[in-house]
Amino acid sequence: MFSCGVRRRHWFREGFMHRVAITGIGIVSCLGSDLESVAHALRKGQSGIVVDEQRRQLGFRSPLTGQVRGFDAGSVLSRKQRKTMPDFALQAYYAADQALALAGLCPDEIQNEETGLIFGCDSSCMAAIEQVDSLRAKGETKLIGSGLVFRSMTSCVTMNLNTLLQTRGACWTLSSACSSGGHAVGQAADLIALGRQERMICGGAQEINWQSMCSFDALGAFSTRIDEPHAACRPFDADRDGLVPSGGASALVLERFDLAKARGAKILGEVLSYAFSSDGQNLSVPSRVGLQRAMSKALDGAGLKPSDIDYLCAHATSTPAGDLAEAENILGVFDKGTPWISSLKSMTGHELWMSGASQVVYSVIMAQKGFIAPNINFRNPDSVTGRLRIAVETVNKAPEHVLCNSAGFGGTNACLVLRFAQ
Template sequence: MSRRVVITGMGIWSCIGKNKEEVRDSLYNGRSGIGIEPERLQYGYRSGLTGILEHPVLKGVLDRRTRVGLSEEAEYAYMAAKEAFEEAGVDRDYLREHEVGIIFGNDSSAKPVIEAAEIMREKHDSALIGSGYIFQSMNSTVNMNLSTIFSLKGINFTVSAACASGSHSIGLAFMMIKQGLQDMILAGGAQETNFYSMATFDALGAFSVRMDEPAKASRPFDVSRDGLIPSGGAAALILEDYDHAVARGANILAEISGYGFSSNGGGISQPSDDGSLKAMTRALRQAGVTPEEIDYVNAHATSTPQGDEFEAIALDRLFNGKKAWISSTKSMTGHECWMAGASEIVYSVIMMRDGFIAPNINLEQPCEAAKNLNIARETIVTPVNLVLSNSFGFGGTNSALVIRKAT
């Protein structure tokens, strides 16, 4: 069995907007969501740069018992999933009566682990930890909470694949629906933004220290880039069998046409143009399209010296001389880590819907490897029908997705 897989609902909670329309305005206007969090510097970080997110207020929305078990990233994911289900026209009655699955990307839950350890260190009594921390601290915190809140009865697991987690979650959901194993799956990615979660990245010297102008710190493909900016939130998508969506009268936003993946097989933090190219090529092949047909590439480019370089080389090998516009929305959002592969699909579908390419802001002088790429430095108003979205992560995990505008 080989079925068509479509997107019928989307939700987003990020540093550039708490819903799709706020996000759309930020993307179109090239508005950065990056700022300084003084607590990071007080804690001992080299860099205080981060995506600035508003935390959702769930008191009065969810009961206290439910709220106690929600980690930070699960709170973001709840808001994104709620928006996605609403757009898809899926209510509580539908969820109770039908089998709907959930596959989410999430690769850490640091804050509750550290807070529980601090209680133990101070009180020496595990009874004082309380019941909520176990459900907040497990890597499956998003899945277990959302599946309970929304009464989901289908496939239920977490994808832990570093910064490709959100993309792989969509790819795996795509494969399950395509093969007839599920009719509908909630897929996405979530990332905590508390300073506990990113100290180890700061220790690697991976973060930009361009703190004098936070909005200009994330500079994908620019020769003067000096590191990524940590960010997060959550993105959720309702993936559905095409015939199933049509039968229930759903509005189809886009179609997922291809999923490509690979592993670099090299150093644990070493990017690879060969690995990147393999994932992109596999996604294009499954979608049945050529590089010439792609209108836009949402690049993984995080603003790190090595990562951007190798992706640019891979993109040049695939797209040199082709028409595809390229930009990294991380120039505005920072690196949303475990959620990025999912949020960037949401960003891309928004661009499809409204006919524009979001700019790669802060690109003043492209690095040598990116000089031949067709990078959008300002908003481009143009039809967008086919998109390739890249996500790469530590350990050499690569994911690429091809999405097609609904017709």
């Protein structure tokens, strides 16, 4: 007779009925607003982190931020369409449009009940501020713009994309702090694997304005190494002193593998498994076992051993406690034989709600271009992180099996295992 744990693992393998292909990706980040620019930055280890003078003048402890370049919101949609969309929703649409173009889906394949949307997003700050400021300035609610009610909702990304793309399947936003994007990709993959949807547009979005970051800055969690912005974010390094906030949007098109192959789509990769866990301990301090449980479940669901993973895309945000906890969780799974590891936040900063989805997009780019991006600014290992196989320089080898970690406040963890053909 099966124990509960064995039965769960067996059900996961049996329940994952359909293979899940990745056929499209798109990104708007501080590394670029097109795939080639982002690929170049990843390969060269180029940071997108800058000092925002406005934050300095406002009294931020840390004026550091990732800065999105090359994205013109006014060129994406009409003024009327933009009325209900904050910047990060426009960026999500732009990223989704990139992904759909790469996937080569025609309108009929998108505008039906078998195509759905899930994005990870945990806040929409600016619209709430703007509507309150408008009321105070004008003295009556009827003068507040009608678009603000939609822009202020956490679900603004999926509700707007659903309307613009005319999908008729799943449509919701998933909110789980900094693991939101990872869970969104995982849940989208689950819907396809379980036969609930044939294709999904999924990803994550994060606003990058100072208004959404001032309360985070008050926590003292940001790096204050403002004399070297490009070197401020130092995941796993002994001298790490805090994260750097960032944002933008990332998107993927996932499809039932057999259907994608039948229509002649280029298969960029495959989502082998998705697993999750929660720490059940502390709001802001990660545990030494929670992420480990999710990683082990993801490997088990993919039918892989730890030694099968050749690249681990780490969550590490450059905080003293967080990076230490992730390092210990990784060692708990891989022991002395860790794969190549890098935290791309060393270049992008912490993309917060979108970061889990971004890691998947970045991993696809690396696999397609034949390299593993470095964990820049890793100069001095500590007694724990020194046991990890950190990629301090670009590794000129395409990853085949990738494990992506994401974690968030409240102890929520998401892990994805990806496979890329060699």
